[in-house]
Amino acid sequence: MSRQRFSGWGRTNPTFASVATPTTEDEVLELLGAGPVIPRGLGRSYGDPAQVSGGIVARNEGLGGIGPISSTGVVTVGAGVSIDELLAISLPQGWFVPVTPGTRQVSLGGAIAADVHGKNHHRDGSIGDHVLEMRIVTPIGAFTISPTVVPNLFWATIGGMGLTGVITSVTLRMLRVTTDQVLVDTDRLANLDEVMAAMASGDDDYRYSVAWVDCMTKGRHMGRAILTRGDHAEVSDAENPQLRPLSGAKLTIPFDAPSGLLNPLSIRIFNELWYRVAPKHRENEAQALGTFFHPLDGVNDWNRLYGRRGFVQYQFAVSDDHADVVVRAIERLSSSGVPSFLAVLKRFGPGNHSPLSFPMAGWTLALDLPVGPSALSAVLDDLDELVLNAGGRVYLAKDARVRPDALAAMYPRLEEFLAVKRHYDPEQRLVSDLSRRLNLGGN
Amino acid sequence: MENAFGQPQRVIVLGGSSEIARAITKKLAAARAHTVVLAGRNEELLATAAAEAREYGATSTPTVQLDAEQPASAAATVADAFEAAGGTVDLVIIAVGLLGDQSADEVSPEATLRMMQVNFTWPVVALTEIRNRLVAQGSGRILVISSVGAIRVRRTAYLYGGAKAGLDRLCDGLADSLEGTGVTLQLLRPGAVRTRMTAGLPEVPFTTGPNEVAEYVMAGLAGGQRVIWSPPLLKYVYAILRHLPKPVWRKIMER
Numbered sequence: 001m002s003r004q005r006f007s008g009w010g011r012t013n014p015t016f017a018s019v020a021t022p023t024t025e026d027e028v029l030e031l032l033g034a035g036p037v038i039p040r041g042l043g044r045s046y047g048d049p050a051q052v053s054g055g056i057v058a059r060n061e062g063l064g065g066i067g068p069i070s071s072t073g074v075v076t077v078g079a080g081v082s083i084d085e086l087l088a089i090s091l092p093q094g095w096f097v098p099v100t101p102g103t104r105q106v107s108l109g110g111a112i113a114a115d116v117h118g119k120n121h122h123r124d125g126s127i128g129d130h131v132l133e134m135r136i137v138t139p140i141g142a143f144t145i146s147p148t149v150v151p152n153l154f155w156a157t158i159g160g161m162g163l164t165g166v167i168t169s170v171t172l173r174m175l176r177v178t179t180d181q182v183l184v185d186t187d188r189l190a191n192l193d194e195v196m197a198a199m200a201s202g203d204d205d206y207r208y209s210v211a212w213v214d215c216m217t218k219g220r221h222m223g224r225a226i227l228t229r230g231d232h233a234e235v236s237d238a239e240n241p242q243l244r245p246l247s248g249a250k251l252t253i254p255f256d257a258p259s260g261l262l263n264p265l266s267i268r269i270f271n272e273l274w275y276r277v278a279p280k281h282r283e284n285e286a287q288a289l290g291t292f293f294h295p296l297d298g299v300n301d302w303n304r305l306y307g308r309r310g311f312v313q314y315q316f317a318v319s320d321d322h323a324d325v326v327v328r329a330i331e332r333l334s335s336s337g338v339p340s341f342l343a344v345l346k347r348f349g350p351g352n353h354s355p356l357s358f359p360m361a362g363w364t365l366a367l368d369l370p371v372g373p374s375a376l377s378a379v380l381d382d383l384d385e386l387v388l389n390a391g392g393r394v395y396l397a398k399d400a401r402v403r404p405d406a407l408a409a410m411y412p413r414l415e416e417f418l419a420v421k422r423h424y425d426p427e428q429r430l431v432s433d434l435s436r437r438l439n440l441g442g443n
Numbered sequence: 444m445e446n447a448f449g450q451p452q453r454v455i456v457l458g459g460s461s462e463i464a465r466a467i468t469k470k471l472a473a474a475r476a477h478t479v480v481l482a483g484r485n486e487e488l489l490a491t492a493a494a495e496a497r498e499y500g501a502t503s504t505p506t507v508q509l510d511a512e513q514p515a516s517a518a519a520t521v522a523d524a525f526e527a528a529g530g531t532v533d534l535v536i537i538a539v540g541l542l543g544d545q546s547a548d549e550v551s552p553e554a555t556l557r558m559m560q561v562n563f564t565w566p567v568v569a570l571t572e573i574r575n576r577l578v579a580q581g582s583g584r585i586l587v588i589s590s591v592g593a594i595r596v597r598r599t600a601y602l603y604g605g606a607k608a609g610l611d612r613l614c615d616g617l618a619d620s621l622e623g624t625g626v627t628l629q630l631l632r633p634g635a636v637r638t639r640m641t642a643g644l645p646e647v648p649f650t651t652g653p654n655e656v657a658e659y660v661m662a663g664l665a666g667g668q669r670v671i672w673s674p675p676l677l678k679y680v681y682a683i684l685r686h687l688p689k690p691v692w693r694k695i696m697e698r
Contacts, residue, residue, distance in 0.1 A: 003581065005625065012447035015582035016625030048444065053531060053625065054581035309667070312447045374662055377448040377474070400447035403475065433582075436531055437444040437452065443530030 006051035009044050009303050011310035012371060012400050015053035015433055023062035028137040028166045031058055035139070035429030036442055039166045041110030042082060044103055046313045047400030048433035049161045050110070055431060060109045063168050069095055073174035074132065079109030079167040084246070084297075092243050095174035096232070096289070098130035102344075104246070104294050109167040114397035115159035115357045117364075118293070119208035122349040126359055128158035129352050130172050138165035138424040151353075156420040159357035161396055163430045163440055164421055177232045179241045182208065182292040184230035186282045188275065192223025192327055195345065196363075199227065200320075203347050207231040208292070211345040214271040215330050215367065216264070223330050225345065226278040233286055246290040252300035259307030262370045264339040271342060306370050313398040314380055315366035317348055317359060322390035326365050329383050333367065336379045341368040355413035355420075358395040366398065377401065396434065404439045414440075444531060444582075449664035450474040451533030451584070455524045456481050457509060457569060458538035460488035462638040463588065465495060466653035467536065467660050472499035474661070480527045482507040482520060503529075511539045511561040517568035525576055534664075535573050536586045537566050540607075542640045545600050555602060562606030567613060574617065577626040585628040586660070587614050591677055593632065595685045597696050618669060631660060633673040649677055 007014035022028045031037050036055035043050055051057060060080035066089050067076040073095050077086055083097055084104035090096070101116040112134070117126040124130075133146040136157055143165075145154040157164045185206070189195040195211050203209045206229035213225040235241040296302060303311070318325045326345065333340055344366045348359045369376060384406045387394060393410035394402055408414050421430070421441055431442030445451045452475050456464050459481030468479055479496045481504060483489045493504035505527040509520050525532060541561040548554035566587065577583035592604035593611040611630060618628035635641060635650040656673045663671030672678040684692070 003624075005623075010447065013445055013449075013582075014625065015444075017581055047447065053444070054579065310447070371447060371665070374665070377450065377665070401450075404477075433444045437446065 004057070006040070006043070006057055007310075008047045008050065008400065010046040010312050010400055011303055011306070012312060013048055013433070015048075015051050017052050017055050017057045019057050019059060021059045021062040022166075025135070025137050025142045025168055028058065028168065029142070031056055032137065032139045032166070032429050035427070036431035037166075037429060038432040039109060039113070039162045041080065041107030041113075042105050044101075044106050044110065045114060046398045048437065049113075049396065051433050052431050053433055058166060060107055060166070063109070065169075069093055069174065073176060074171060075174060076133075076169055076171040077108055078169050079112075080107050082107050083111065088245050090174055091177075091180060091245060091289075094177055094243055096177045098124060098173060098175045099127040100293050102294060103297050104290075105297060108170045108172075112158055112167060112170060113160060113162045115352070115354055115359075116397070117348070117359050119210045119346065121359055122203055122209065122347040123207050125349060125352060126357060127172075128155075128354055128357060131158065131170060132173060133171040134167055135169045136165040136167050139427060139429045140424055142168075147353075152420050153424060155352075155354045156356070156417050158352070159354040159396075160417065160421075161356070161434060161440070162432065163435055164424055165430065177243075178235045179233045179238045180243050180246070180289050181233040181238050181241075181286045182230045182289060183233045183237055184228055184285045184287050184292060186279055186285065187227045188278045188280045189225050189227055191221055192225070192330060195223065195225040195227055196323060196326065199345070199347055203229065209347065212274070213330070213343040213345050213365070214275055215333055215340040215343045216268045216271050218334050222334065223327070224275060226275065228292075230287070230292065237284075238286060246288070246294075249298055249300040251298065253302055253304040255304065257305050257307050259309045259370075259372060262306055262311075262339065262341065264337065267339045267341055274342060309371040311368055311370045312376075312380075312400050313366060313368050314383065315358075315364060315395040315398045316383070316387045316392050317362060317364040317395070318387060318390045318392035319360060319362035321362075322392060323363055325386055325390045325392060326363050328386060329365060332379060332383060332386075336375050338369060338373050338376050338379055343367040355417040356396065356411055358393065358397070360393070366395075399434070402438070404437070407438050445533040445584070446475055449584075449667065451476055451664075453478045453528050453530055453532050453534075454480070455528055455532055455535045456538060457520070457524065457536065458511070458540065458588075459483045459506075460485055460492050461538045461540065462640075462653045463633065463636060463656050464536060464538035465492050466657035467538075468492060468496050469499045470657045470661050471534070472496045472501040476501055478503040478528055478530070480505050480507060480524045482509040482524050484509055484511070509539070511541070511565040512557055514560050514564040514568045517565050518572040521569050521572040521576070531580060532577065532583055534584045534586060535577070536588070537569060538588045539566055539569075540588065542600070542603050545602060548602050558602040559606050562603060563609050566610055570614075570617060574621070574626070578621070578624045580625075582625045584664070585626070586631060586664075587628065588631045588633070589614070591632050591634045591672075591681055594681045595692065598693065599696065615669075627667065629663060629667075629669060629671055631656070631663070631671045631673065632677070634677050649674055649680065
């Protein structure tokens with residue numbers, strides 16, 4: 001097996017590993033015998049969960065296949081199928097994925113391993129809440145698992161960052177849609193207090209809601225934001241009701257930009273324009289599904305804009321009682337001169353049964369931060385402290401730098417997860433750079 | 444594993460009792476390093492360095508015996524250190540070095556041999572073993588402590604400077620050979636540093652303390668550049684100094 005370089009979407013700490021593309025459960029089992037192994041989908045996690053230095057990266061693209069969609073929207077797909085590929089088949093038949101992250105370029109296996117959430121978490125939960133059944137190959141054998149069959153392995157696998165086994169197929173329930181459009185209400189809000197008040201009082205009326213927050217402006221307009229909320233358009237709502245396949249990326253970033261391209265000045269200018277071009281208030285605007293859900297899919301390889309050194313994403317969740325942490329985090333960042341591209345603020349509904357799932361009822365804020373400012377590491381350690389003291393947590397699918405002890409304190413059910421992992425992976429064959437970094441098994 | 448900011452968790456320090464190494468170790472332990480393997484000759488100093496590292500946050504600080512006058516044992520010493528690290532090694536620092544006493548050493552063949560063994564041969568043999576192990580591992584960094592004295596060798600320290608020059612140039616090629624392996628090598632080129640090694644010598648411009656050197660190392664690990672200058676301004680100072688006509692160079696260095 002030849003060696004390849006692997007890193008996360010943030011491109012921060014690359015390592016080399018052998019690569020394999022198993023197509024059957026037997027092949028997966030054989031790989032697990034050779035260990036250390038970590039499954040990898042499309043590499044959209046930001047940090048190091050889908051790489052294992054010196055081990056074997058098991059790409060899941062060979063685990064394909066999309067089954068027929070039942071009249072109730074139940075479909076079984078290979079774990080290597082991407083949301084993009086699934087939608088290409090399902091959308092013309094009137095079925096949308098129950099949950100989608102900000103990109104369609106994620107495999108279903110990876111989406112479940114990160115228990116991804118979307119703009120509808122406050123209503124519909126995360127992807128794990130819509131999985132009816134999975135096939136998984138662990139080092140001690142293959143299992144069919146569901147919320148009622150081997151539930152401990154099922155829930156440990158959801159949000160388990162690939163450390164319990166290799167998911168080979170997934171059965172999930174899709175969402176019925178009648179058009180390929182979303183009716184969107186947009187509000188431009190002058191500061192963080194306004195946007196949080198609007199979201200706390202109004203989000204329950206919308207299936208989808210997200211706010212883009214400007215973290216670079218200080219003072220009275222700190223945290224000014226564009227709030228977009230909506231739901232799928234019905235046939236009667238749409239001017240031109242159709243179910244067309246989604247369009248692909250129009251632009252590709254062909255090379256690494258210089259590492260300083262995204263600096264405080266350029267980010268400030270971008271944020272200003274982003275804020276200015278948004279309408280003060282607009283209702284019922286019909287937007288294409290792709291425009292609304294996957295704005296970043298319009299540009300291929302956009303992570304190269306951050307240059308050779310890459311970037312980290314910091315995403316945390318706190319309960320409603322600790323909404324002040326959102327304010328204090330943005331204040332801390334804007335006062336330390338650490339530039340952040342548009343931040344994303346969302347409301348979360350209750351979490352699920354998974355011991356490592358990220359969402360918890362309340363608020364979540366995600367920030368893209370270019371690596372470079374020397375203060376960044378210490379600022380993020382401070383934010384961890386703030387989040388931890390508020391009973392909150394950071395998201396493993398985004399992390400590339402949290403302290404292992406801080407992570408353990410943020411996820412009080414970590415030991416429960418590790419017990420399940422020890423049972424199904426007694427010899428620590430499933431290892432990632434993330435699991436090594438955070439003491440989740442293997443070294 | 445190393446995090447997004449180049450902060451390692453498992454570190455090996457060869458020559459771990461030197462003052463520069465100790466200053467770096469403290470900062471690494473305060474960041475993310477939980478395991479620091481310290482290799483050196485003086486057990487008492489090693490124990491002090493280990494205690495310091497624990498004080499700053501490391502939880503495991505095994506020590507390994509190292510004799511830099513025995514280059515034939517370098518590979519075995521490196522193997523011992525990797526064994527003691529007990530997992531993926533993120534960073535290996537080569538801080539082995541001997542300033543010597545130029546005026547006495549330059550007339551002594553034995554002392555000359557010792558200067559070359561400690562400052563050049565031992566580190567190079569160790570590097571071969573480190574390279575093999577890290578390449579197999581698929582990741583890791585090597586930090587080699589060179590010297591600005593390697594850029595243009597001075598009459599008053601030509602054994603030390605010459606050995607470091609050899610090591611410095613060799614590392615440049617070695618670093619290129621590591622492209623596409625996941626392993627990187629960085630050179631630290633400090634100017635004069637206030638340490639036991641330089642105690643009693645008159646202080647020259649751009650002299651720093653070990654803690655400042657360690658600061659530049661932390662920034663250099665995050666930035667990933669091939670050469671870390673300490674202080675960074677010396678990069679430009681030496682760009683000029685290295686091209687000065689010989690009489691001018693000698694005149695400046697006599698002071």
